[in-house]
Amino acid sequence: MTAAAELTTALGAQWPGITERPSLDHPAFDVPLDSLVAVLRHLRDSQGYDFLADITAVDWKDRTPRFTVVYHLFSTTHHNYVRIAADCAGDTVNPEAPSIVELWPGANWHERECFDMMGVKFLGHPDLRRILMWDGYPYFPLRKEFPLAGIETVLPDDEIAAVTGEPVRPAPMAGGPFVATPGLLVSENEPRAKDESWNERKAKPDA
C-alpha cells in the first residue's frame, strides 16, 4: 500500500467526512471545516507532517462556497507533502475558517496574509491585522472582482492626504501585458484591464 493510500485509510476511518481531492502531485484531501483543526493536529502529531509549508485561499468566484483555504504540510522525517483543503464557512463576502496558530505559531503571518488578500476571517487568531496592505485598507485585492489596476482609495496617512489632497490612484494599464481572463483562450477575450483612455499619442486625462 502506498503512503497516500495509507493516509486515506487512516484519515477516512477517523473522519468519514473526508474525501480525496483531485491533485496532480501530492496526496490531497477535502476536509469539512469543523474537523479541520483536529485533522491537522492528527497529521502533525501522529503522521509526522510537522512542518507547515503554506496556508493560502482560493477564490472560485461563481461557486458556493466561494472560498477554499488550502494547507500544505511537509514532513521533516519522511519527506512527503500533503495538501488539505477546506471550504470556508460564512457567506461570499465574509468567509470564515478556524485559526491554527495554536498548532503552528508560524501560521500567524500566513493567516494574516490570507485575511489581508482574500478577506478570510480566521476565528481564534490572536492578532488578525492586515500585513501587506496598510491598516484601514478597505478592499481584499486577491478577490476576483478586484480589478488588476486597483481601486482609488485615500492615502494611508491622514496628514499627507490632507496636505497633498491626493488619493491612491489605480495603476495605468495602457500597453501593459495584461491581456487575459483565466480559464479561457486569450484570443477569445477582450483585454480586461486595458485602460483605453490614454496611450502614447493621447495624453493621460488628468496629467
Place this chain on the structure above:
Amino acid sequence: MPKEISIPDTGARVAMATHDFDTEKLELNIGPSHPSTHGVLRLKVELDGEIVTKCDPVIGYLHRGDEKIAENMTYNQFVPYTDRLDYIAPLANNVAYALAVEKLAKLETPERCQAIRLLICELARISSHLLGIGAFAMDVGAFTVFLFTFEEREKLYRLFEELTGARFTTSYTRIGGLQRDIPEGWLERVSAFCEQFLPIIEESDKLLLRNKIWMDRTEGVGVISKEDAIAYGLTGPNLRASGVALDLRKDKPYLGYERFEFDVPVGTRGDSYDRYICRIEEMRQSVRIIRQLIPNFPGGAWYAEDAKRIFAPPKARVLTKMEELIQNFMIVTEGPQMPAGEVYFEAENPKGILGFYIVSKGGGVPWRLKIRSPSFCNLSILPKVCVGSMISDVTAILGSFDFVMGECDR
C-alpha cells in the same frame, strides 16, 4: 519625567535622583529605510533601556501584488516577475517557477536543460550567500569581508550577463526550456571562477571565523531552538543552523541533485554564528557540485522539443518554417497550454524554500498562483527572537537572517 530636586549637597542630590528615577519604555522605529533592514523592513521595537521587550515587524512596503499579476498573464509572461522576488538570486527563482509550471504540465525537460538549470541554481546560491555574508559582516562592523565578497559577486554577475544578457533581472528560464543555450566557452569560465573562488572564500572565512569581535557579536545572539525553527516554518540556512538537516536537494531531489555528492551543513546552537557558518560551508558545497557537473556536462537539446504547445521554437526556425511560425504564434498569444489541476512545488533556494502553488483551470493563464516565500516565513519568527536581546544585537540578528523584502512582500 525627571524630578527637580533642590538639595544643596551634591552627593545627596545624586542619591535622591537615582532613587526616584522614573523609567519608561521607549518605542523605537527601525526602518523602513535603515541600512540594517536590507530593504524596506520596518521594526516597531519597544525598549527597556537597551533591552528589547517587544518587536513588531511591519512589512508590505514592497508589496506589488505579484500573485494578482500572475492571474492576469500567461505563464511565460510571469517569468520576469520571478526575478523580482528574491532579487539577489533571480536565476534560482526563474528555475523554481519553471519547474513548478512544468510539474503542472507533467513535462520533463532534457538532461542538458536540467544540468544548465542546476548549474545556475548553484551559482545563484553562491552569489546570494556572498551578499548575505558580506552584508552581515558589514552590519556588525567587519567591513573588509564585504569588499572580498562583492568582488567575487561581481565576477559571477559578469558570468550571468554573458549567459542571460542581464546582470540582475535575468528572466532566463522559459516553460519547457531556457531562453537560450549556454555561450561557447562559458563552462570553462565558470570552472575558472570556481578555482580562484575557493582560496578567496578561505581568506574571507579567516577574517571572521575566529575573529574575537565577530564571535562576541554573533555567538549566542538570536538563538533559535530546533522546535521553534520548525514551528515557525523557517527554511534554508536559518533552519539548518538550528540543527534540522532539511534540504530539499537531498530530501526531495529535483533537477537530478541525487546524482551529486555534497554535504548539508547543519548547526548545533541555532545562533547567528551558526547561520554564518552554514552559509559559508554551503558555498564550498556548491562549488563541489559544480566541479562534479562540468566535466560530464550533457549535450543534446536544451529545451523540450516535443512540447509543441508549451515551448516556442528557436527564432531561426520560426522565421523559415510555417509550422514553427504557427506554433510560436499560438504560444505567444495564448500562452503555454496547461491541463486543469493543482500542483505545489518547492525548491531549495539560497534563502530557503521557495514554493509555488498553482491552481489551473486549463489554458495559458493560472487561476491562482500562490508564492510561498522563504523570507516571509523566516521573518515571522522575529517577534520571538528579538525579545530579550540588546538593541545592537537586533542588527546582528537581521544580518544573520539574510532576507530579501522583494520576496517577503511580493
